[in-house]
Amino acid sequence: MNTKWKIIVAGTYFTYLAAYLYFAFSSNNFSAQDFRYSAICIVCEAIFTGLFVDTVKNTKFKNFVTAVAIIFAESSFFTYALLGFKS
Numbered sequence: 001m002n003t004k005w006k007i008i009v010a011g012t013y014f015t016y017l018a019a020y021l022y023f024a025f026s027s028n029n030f031s032a033q034d035f036r037y038s039a040i041c042i043v044c045e046a047i048f049t050g051l052f053v054d055t056v057k058n059t060k061f062k063n064f065v066t067a068v069a070i071i072f073a074e075s076s077f078f079t080y081a082l083l084g085f086k087s
Helices: 003-026 040-055 059-086
Strands: none
Touching (some): 040 059
């Protein structure tokens, strides 16, 4: 990924994060502080994590990051799948 795309992704990340923080702190409603309103930030973080892991030479660290990503993805899937079955 070239520098232009990194700047675009980083700009997207910080724009959505700033808008989320403004929205969360300016509202008196606690449900407005739900992170789902800035879920695009997770995608941007995943892109930068992938780019970072590609540059790391330590295989133990790469395996650790891969395991954490897989555990996060599986736990997210099962959480929402089980919540869907309960409804």
